[in-house]
Amino acid sequence: MGWEDELFALFDDLEGQAGALYAAERDLEVADRSRAEYQQVTLAGRLMASVGRTVTLGVLGVGTVTGTLERVADGWLLAASGDHDWVVALPAVTTASDVSERSVPEIAWSPLTRLSLASALRRIAEAGEPCLLHLRDGSRHEGLLRRVGADFCELVAGEGRRTVLVSFAALAAAQSQSASRAG
Missing domain, CATH: 2.30.30.100 (SH3 type barrels.)
Known part of the structure; x- marks a missing residue:
């Protein structure tokens, strides 16, 4: 594997980690909004x-x-x-x-x-x-x-x-x- 392949693999890995962090943060935000909205339910x-x-x-x-x-x-x-x-x-x-x-x-x-x-x-x-x-x-x-x-x-x-x-x-x-x- 050449250095270019290693660099692209590193970028793919970093992109995957960033996507996972974003998804986790988004899930927390959605859960928090859901709790906040549910407090309006009678x-x-x-x-x-x-x-x-x-x-x-x-x-x-x-x-x-x-x-x-x-x-x-x-x-x-x-x-x-x-x-x-x-x-x-x-x-x-x-x-x-x-x-x-x-x-x-x-x-x-x-x-x-x-x-x-x-x-x-x-x-x-x-x-x-x-x-x-x-x-x-x-x-x-x-x-x-x-x-x-x-x-x-x-x-x-x-x-x-x-x-x-x-x-x-x-x-x-x-x-x-x-x-x-x-x-």
Whole structure:
């Protein structure tokens, strides 16, 4: 091998090392950017990408809810589970499994997703079907939703027809007592 061949081999080797260093640096930069971008992903965004899938949720005051995720909206979600629908307040969701690896940013959501928890509860009240309200502390109230205010709902409960006001801040989920759809 002549000196020219050795020189070209040296240049090829140096070029290979420079390419490997660049690739390693680029991989670190891509990983760093990926981590930085992922911090923008919300639980609601991951759940939105999971609409139509069967998911398992851990819900404060309720425990485990498994059902088909039908809707995700501003502060709540709708899951169908057997004969029951669950309107779950997103702040009460502690865990979610079997969800999509993808995420849908809120800017890409339909305008219908801007409907609040109050809107979902009004639909239940309009249906006139009995429901079970689960509170984050584990207590429950069964009856008919009568009216829905800005930050609470009014439930007529029991045979004594007593009225119970339930703060949205305390509400974990509303469970339908029939197979009708809440959303």
